[in-house]
Amino acid sequence: xxxxxxxxxxxxxxxxxxxxxxxxxxxxxxxxxxxxxxxxxxxxx
Numbered sequence: 825x826x827x828x829x830x831x832x833x834x835x836x837x838x839x840x841x842x843x844x845x846x847x848x849x850x851x852x853x854x855x856x857x858x859x860x861x862x863x864x865x866x867x868x869x
Contacts, residue, residue, distance in 0.1 A: 836852065836853075
């Protein structure tokens with residue numbers, strides 16, 4: 825679980841670094857948040 829979270833955080837950081845606009849960063853942050861929420865729900869079940 826911890827390894828998956830670290831990989832997700834790295835992927836989110838790389839994606840955010842590739843954005844050129846504030847709106848793009850917002851979309852990337854929202855997608856990363858959704859992925860963390862899904863992972864937390866999977867771990868809970």
